[in-house]
Amino acid sequence: MNEVKIMAELDLSPITRIEGHLDFKINVENGVVTDAKAIGALFRGFELILKGRDPLDALVITPRICGVCPTSHNDASARALDNALNASIPENGYLMRSILLGTENLMSHAAHMYVLFGPDLANKKYEGHEAYPELVKRFAPITGTSYKGAVFARIKLDEIFAIFGGKHPHTTFVPGGAPVRPQLNDITRALSIFMQVQDFLENTTLGCSVERWLENKSLKDVVSWLEEDEKHANSDLGLFIRFGTELGFHKLGPGPGNFLSYGVYAQADGKNWLPAGFYDGKHHSLDQSKIEEHIRYSWYTGYEGGRHPSEGVTEPYYEEGEKYTWAKCPRYQGMPVEVGPLARMIIDKDPVVLDLAKEYGPCVYTRVLARLHEAVRLAAKIKEWLLELDPGKPFFGSYDKVSNAEGIGLTEAARGALGHWIKIRNGRIDNYQVITPTAWNVSPKDSNDVHGPIEQAVIGTPVEDENNPIEVQHVIRSYDPCIACTVHVITPKKSYHLKVV
């Protein structure tokens, strides 16, 4: 058997249980993935549609890039306009944006753990494991008890969102703060609904209070937490921590090992709650001028090598040749980088996640735990923000009417770094550019033939059963790709803009 080289090309199209259209093709030799192509399967053309419009129109159009993480586009478009139109934002305005974005990100994390990633824990590959019956009971799609709990917790988070944002998905942010004028009873109602969400988080996910989990400051603390109480060990998180390594999740999907965060949850003091930065083994500050996009393997034409988004060209060019995806290919300092909760937690120097990353490296196990840990931190923070709102003070400040300006809006969606770049000429949008988180993670090969992060993470993955390549699906889903989002961008000249993947 060992002497025979067994090769197979597997077409995993479509990859389901992610948000949107992603196809994946992999080559498997002797049970290991040797090549991978991530194929973004949708292009819409948002930036082209925005060209020549009123700058404020971007506030309504860009969130419709993605119905899963629209609020990150609300935030990015409002911040780009804050920047371009010299907005002044009262403290309540910052808090309100953080509450809405945080609520959506928490909801996204819950959906990822239970609806998108979790059902794979009930995969038949794990039938022989002692925990299997319990994994099926909790995580099986639709019928799993935790799955069902998460579906209803999500609904509650959307209700909190709607109290302040009017509806989810698709509220509208404005430069200068928030348009809503909540009363005290709106805040108490939101807090009351939040308690119901917290019940799910504490009883099902954690087996302890939010505060107790957040006392953990190292991997050693996490181990003692597991031993402290049977409820901890048998919670969903406890189960994943205990059995994740036995199921081999710590050996899957390392990826490029570079991490990027734009920073998010802007505060009135000018800082972000979670900071911006770049990590390649060392911590560096973020320099957005080091971002470029390549298109050699993407269905676009118009230039060679990489270009900064402010100079970006988006001219669709579909062919059946070397190009294979509607996703463009962003690079930072020429390198593929991972974005998402793991990147945010590393760049924030979160002690638990740094410890995990030191022990296991980036991998499916670390990525899933970093996301859950961030979710718990976020839950605690949302409650603080709600309590800090002051209904007696303004939520909206001001912005100027400006005919010629440029603005940059950087923020973080649940799944990673999101940037909007706007150029305004004669009171109209001259160029609007978006780089989404999934464009970073699901990018194809760049001009130098270097694979994108998820492609890299998939290459080298062992595939036990070619008819059930679940290992590869764990890796892809661990990044929480949101393809609706992988939009792409822009255009300077006349032409096209894209939306992608």
Added chain:
Amino acid sequence: MVNVVWMQGATDNGCLVSFLNAQQPDVYQAIEKLGVEISYQNTINPSSGKDAIETLERFITGKDQLDVLIVEGAIPRGPNGTGMACFIGPRSFAQWVSELAPISEYVLAVGTCAAFGNIPAAEPNPTDATGLQWHKKEFGGFLGKDFRSKAGLPVINISGCPAHPDWVMQTLVAVLLGKKVELDAYNRPNDFFGEDITVHDGCSRNDYFSFKVAAEKFGDKGCLYRNLGCAGPHTNSDCNNRTLWNRQSSLTRCGIPCHGCTNPDFPEAYMPFFQRRREVGDGWKVVPYIIGAGFMKLAKPSRLKNE
């Protein structure tokens, strides 16, 4: 057992996210009590790759009977007529739709993209996208004027960006119960989109509208119509009237003007979104309205002010 296939084209997934918020019935009750079997839906599908494709092939080859096809997202016909701006596995989305629609008892276009084309089909329409049976206000769209599902009906449109989960669920329940759903001029259920219902109905700012206290800027208490471009009085849906959103609120209640997202000509007809709109709507009697507005302004009670 009722087989439902939910296909997503040029969409942001927002209508699915919205649908999962349904409460009467919720998605679980729909499955358990109404016998809805969601045979294919990309985001919640248990299976991937060829198993997922096989489910769809079983309908196409007639091995299984398809009861309801839900389409979310516009249908791109480009680039260059290939339809490949959106594809699912081996076929373009356009090709999937042309194969699945005629074999389905009922076809529902959920959301303004699937119904009318929405943003993907907005000028300059980079992917030559269109709605299932309408292109904006023009009847025809991707499937053509003559298309009828097996039950003999045109595509039932449930517009909105996103569609409200209640609009989708109540329509689905009505269809499953064999009830005839009355449709409006754009083949949308009259109950939610009829010409006698607007977003303005039930808006918490209606007193401000009546007495002409207009918000000057975001965050003001006044009516959003005159200065901030609210399309509520020109938009047919019951966002403020009965349903609310997420059982809590609505855009206008939160200080955000209605953008007209359920209308066939959304978004182009409502851009620029935040600018002063013509004061008088379609079918309004101009002179009496303006005279009346002047009197109402004089009659304004002192409690109504922007701050």
